[in-house]
Amino acid sequence: MPDFDFDLFVIGAGSGGVRGARMAAQAGAKVAIAEEYRVGGTCVIRGCVPKKLFSYASAFHDDLEDMAGYGWSADNIAFDWTTLRDNKNTEIDRLNGVYLRNLKASGVTLYEERAVMVDPHTIRLTNSDQTISAKTILIAVGGWPFVPDIPGSELGITSNEAFEFDALPKAISIIGGGYIAVEFAGILNGLGVDTSIHYRGPKILRGFDEDVRDGLTEAMTARGIKVITQSDPVKLERAGERIAMHLHDGATHQTDAVMFATGRKPNTANLGLENAGVILGPDGRVVVDEYSRSNVEHIYAVGDVTEREPLTPVAIAEALAFVDTVYRNTPTPVDHHMIPTAVFSKPEIGTVGMSEEHARESHAAIDIYKSRFRAMRNTLAGRDEQMLLKLVVDAESDRVLGCHVLGPDAAEMIQMTAIAMRMGATKADFDATMALHPSAAEEFVTMREKWTRPESQA
Ligand code: FAD
Numbered sequence: 001m002p003d004f005d006f007d008l009f010v011i012g013a014g015s016g017g018v019r020g021a022r023m024a025a026q027a028g029a030k031v032a033i034a035e036e037y038r039v040g041g042t043c044v045i046r047g048c049v050p051k052k053l054f055s056y057a058s059a060f061h062d063d064l065e066d067m068a069g070y071g072w073s074a075d076n077i078a079f080d081w082t083t084l085r086d087n088k089n090t091e092i093d094r095l096n097g098v099y100l101r102n103l104k105a106s107g108v109t110l111y112e113e114r115a116v117m118v119d120p121h122t123i124r125l126t127n128s129d130q131t132i133s134a135k136t137i138l139i140a141v142g143g144w145p146f147v148p149d150i151p152g153s154e155l156g157i158t159s160n161e162a163f164e165f166d167a168l169p170k171a172i173s174i175i176g177g178g179y180i181a182v183e184f185a186g187i188l189n190g191l192g193v194d195t196s197i198h199y200r201g202p203k204i205l206r207g208f209d210e211d212v213r214d215g216l217t218e219a220m221t222a223r224g225i226k227v228i229t230q231s232d233p234v235k236l237e238r239a240g241e242r243i244a245m246h247l248h249d250g251a252t253h254q255t256d257a258v259m260f261a262t263g264r265k266p267n268t269a270n271l272g273l274e275n276a277g278v279i280l281g282p283d284g285r286v287v288v289d290e291y292s293r294s295n296v297e298h299i300y301a302v303g304d305v306t307e308r309e310p311l312t313p314v315a316i317a318e319a320l321a322f323v324d325t326v327y328r329n330t331p332t333p334v335d336h337h338m339i340p341t342a343v344f345s346k347p348e349i350g351t352v353g354m355s356e357e358h359a360r361e362s363h364a365a366i367d368i369y370k371s372r373f374r375a376m377r378n379t380l381a382g383r384d385e386q387m388l389l390k391l392v393v394d395a396e397s398d399r400v401l402g403c404h405v406l407g408p409d410a411a412e413m414i415q416m417t418a419i420a421m422r423m424g425a426t427k428a429d430f431d432a433t434m435a436l437h438p439s440a441a442e443e444f445v446t447m448r449e450k451w452t453r454p455e456s457q458a
Pocket of ligand 1: 011012013014015016017034035036037038039040041042043044046047048049051113114115116140141142143159180267271302303304305309310311312313315
């Protein structure tokens with residue numbers, strides 16, 4: 001049995017890597033981790049956390065619009081971007097410090113440089129040029145924004161840079177129709193940027209429930225965001241201080257900044273995984289089994305690099321299951337069933353389980369319950385925005401298959417609903433639960449009328 005420098009070497013100190021390293025060390029393993037940018041990874045440094053902070057910042061715009069109806073007035077209210085950006089950075093530095101301290105306290109050796117694979121058990125650190133051997137390797141390198149290869153693409157930014165504008169642009173065109181595109185559209189619109197979304201498909205948020213997609217498009221449009229679908233930029237060009245975005249149909253759109261939110265790809269380029277014999281999928285993902293094990297017996301991968309569900313709690317759950325499997329003698333597959341997700345758009349989306357469309361494809365008969373109404377807060381505010389709550393129910397078993405919310409606090413609601421859904425709650429269980437009044441969520445337990453498709457849509 002050869003001697004190794006470490007029992008476990010983790011490449012990437014993001015959500016999955018840090019949790020895997022700490023827990024393995026707690027279970028008694030000698031662990032090292034390498035990070036080429038900042039410990040904390042995408043979620044903490046340039047993903048979920050700063051995004052949510054910006055989302056809170058832009059929500060004050062709604063408060064300012066809504067407060068007059070509640071009797072409040074205020075003069076000389078102004079927004080200062082640099083204060084927000086710098087305070088966000090201070091908070092990110094604090095969290096980065098917490099992550100560093102936690103790693104140190106658990107006895108993990110940290111290398112703050114890029115790591116690549118040299119052979120199945122050897123890692124090279126690219127700055128110091130050290131080589132290190134490990135019995136087990138955990139690949140947790142996450143993903144990276146994908147930018148389409150069009151002329152002038154270097155004039156555009158991605159979400160990475162959108163967190164660090166020197167000054168906010170007057171106008172921005174966001175290319176893409178996924179959750180990062182709509183979240184940044186809501187944030188920047190709320191902070192006063194003239195915002196448009198260009199998406200090549202027919203409707204934003206592919207994969208989400210159609211009612212939610214339509215409801216969000218309507219609400220974003222009412223807020224002044226231009227949602228331009230079937231629009232495919234083919235070239236970017238400098239136009240003085242501005243950028244000219246040429247579209248597939250020959251039209252040109254002038255703007256001050258272009259942000260690509262055109263998806264993310266597993267971060268496996270030049271990682272040397274071929275030297276270790278690890279099989280990658282066509283998109284560069286590490287192909288793993290239910291225990292996060294690659295085709296090489298002692299090499300595992302968790303988080304976004306495996307392209308299962310690219311979400312922070314999922315990366316963490318996969319890392320914990322890896323530790324249970326390898327270091328606690330408890331083989332633990334990861335359950336990717338009923339994962340609740342939120343989109344912090346304006347208004348917010350929370351969703352768990354199947355969309356109506358998905359359920360219709362996989363079930364013989366389904367019932368739909370939905371309620372669209374003006375949230376109470378919007379009444380005195382004079383805001384017309386509609387809230388949507390929707391349940392997708394299996395007509396045979398009465399099981400709730402999908403639950404969707406568009407409106408304030410959708411994320412908070414759906415986290416709790418996900419528990420009931422995982423437990424197999426039926427519509428009758430929802431109906432038997434006492435309403436909490438006055439709340440928006442009470443609609444979930446008071447919807448009695450099945451929705452029937454209007455003749456015009458049949
Ligand atoms: P990461 O957190 O990306 O960590 C990978 C780390 O590896 C990085 O720090 C990277 O620098 C490092 N690395 C890469 N290659 C090497 C190498 N060769 N050597 C050393 N280090 C290396 N998820 C949610 O659940 N909720 C949200 O609201 C949410 N919002 C998001 C918003 C944005 C704008 C983005 C981009 C992502 C968001 N996500 C959200 C997704 C979430 O950030 C990821 O799912 C999560 O960070 C994945 O964790 P991970 O450990 O797989 O990778």
